[in-house]
Amino acid sequence: MDHLMELPSMVLMGEGILDNSELISKTFKMGRRGLVVTGPHVWPLFGKKLSNGLDGVDLEIEMVEEPTVEVVETLTSNYIGKGINFIVGLGGGKNMDVAKVVSYRLSVPYISVPTNSSQDGIASPMASLRGADKPYSLKVRPPVAVLADTDVIRSAPKDQIISGVGELMAKVTAVRDWRLARRDVGEYYGDYAARLALTSANHAMHNAAKINQLNEEGIRGLVEALISAGVAAGIAGSSRPCSGSEHLISHALGEIAPQKGVHGEKVGLAAVLISYFYGMNWRLLIEKLKAAGLPIKFSDMGITKDELIAAVVRAPDLRPDRYTILHKLKPDRSRIAASIEAVDI
Numbered sequence: 001m002d003h004l005m006e007l008p009s010m011v012l013m014g015e016g017i018l019d020n021s022e023l024i025s026k027t028f029k030m031g032r033r034g035l036v037v038t039g040p041h042v043w044p045l046f047g048k049k050l051s052n053g054l055d056g057v058d059l060e061i062e063m064v065e066e067p068t069v070e071v072v073e074t075l076t077s078n079y080i081g082k083g084i085n086f087i088v089g090l091g092g093g094k095n096m097d098v099a100k101v102v103s104y105r106l107s108v109p110y111i112s113v114p115t116n117s118s119q120d121g122i123a124s125p126m127a128s129l130r131g132a133d134k135p136y137s138l139k140v141r142p143p144v145a146v147l148a149d150t151d152v153i154r155s156a157p158k159d160q161i162i163s164g165v166g167e168l169m170a171k172v173t174a175v176r177d178w179r180l181a182r183r184d185v186g187e188y189y190g191d192y193a194a195r196l197a198l199t200s201a202n203h204a205m206h207n208a209a210k211i212n213q214l215n216e217e218g219i220r221g222l223v224e225a226l227i228s229a230g231v232a233a234g235i236a237g238s239s240r241p242c243s244g245s246e247h248l249i250s251h252a253l254g255e256i257a258p259q260k261g262v263h264g265e266k267v268g269l270a271a272v273l274i275s276y277f278y279g280m281n282w283r284l285l286i287e288k289l290k291a292a293g294l295p296i297k298f299s300d301m302g303i304t305k306d307e308l309i310a311a312v313v314r315a316p317d318l319r320p321d322r323y324t325i326l327h328k329l330k331p332d333r334s335r336i337a338a339s340i341e342a343v344d345i
């Protein structure tokens with residue numbers, strides 16, 4: 001398969017880099033008008049740090065509550081032809097997804113400034129938006145630069161920080177699904193991208209206890225692994241190395257049990273069930289979730305067994321085009337219930 005590999009050209013990471021206004025002004029030397037897409041909780045905390053470094057730049061600030069197609073359309077039409085030179089996504093996944101798609105639509109550079117370590121969209125070309133009836137993910141362009149301040153990330157709520165471990169563990173089953181799709185349906189498979197995603201997962205699992213302690217080295221490794229996983233998606237030209245059947249279960253849970261659980265918690269635990277279907281070492285995944293301080297039962301997130309079963313049944317229908325073990329096995333309710341019982345999640 002021919003595809004364009006697009007990767008971030010600059011990644012700046014370290015303690016307190018957002019306080020270094022000289023560094024920020026150098027990184028952002030790309031015009032006089034910038035748009036910051038951020039959230040109502042994040043901007044009051046970190047907005048000043050960012051604007052200090054952008055002295056002399058006209059900054060428009062947009063707060064995003066939900067990453068919907070509608071929000072993207074509104075921002076695009078509001079800013080088209082208004083001379084915006086660059087867009088910053090300051091915050092977590094929601095803000096980044098919107099910033100990424102709007103910058104793509106306006107054809108201006110996008111700069112990623114993560115304030116937590118909960119998801120792999122920091123450096124990836126993928127964005128997911130909520131549509132009128134279901135969520136969908138689209139490939140746009142990766143950030144030109146990533147500015148990851150580990151002091152800022154460490155100050156995020158702990159459940160958001162550690163959930164990045166679950167997000168990365170999901171790569172174990174995502175890659176397995178990708179290999180299955182190559183074998184069963186002849187889908188394009190890129191071994192380098194797959195191995196890079198697996199390396200990110202292994203790194204997070206290896207450092208799970210350190211991350212749980214919010215140790216600087218652990219958090220730094222986690223952020224690097226999330227960036228690498230995003231780069232793996234950039235190399236693959238799709239989210240294949242990062243997102244498989246465990247993500248489909250999480251998306252289905254988003255519809256069936258909305259507002260319950262954090263993304264990384266759900267995909268990490270769903271990866272345990274998928275590993276069981278594959279006959280892989282699911283116990284290791286449980287052990288690492290525990291070490292990271294993540295939930296090891298869906299009931300810890302308020303998700304009932306019935307909701308989980310319904311989500312596993314629904315998952316393959318969310319993306320019939322993306323072949324996974326769930327598309328192959330088409331497990332019925334009783335098989336799913338027995339498997340959940342076996343891994344005790």
Ligand SMILES: [Zn+2]
Nearest residue numbers: 119120167267
């Ligand atoms: Zn994810």
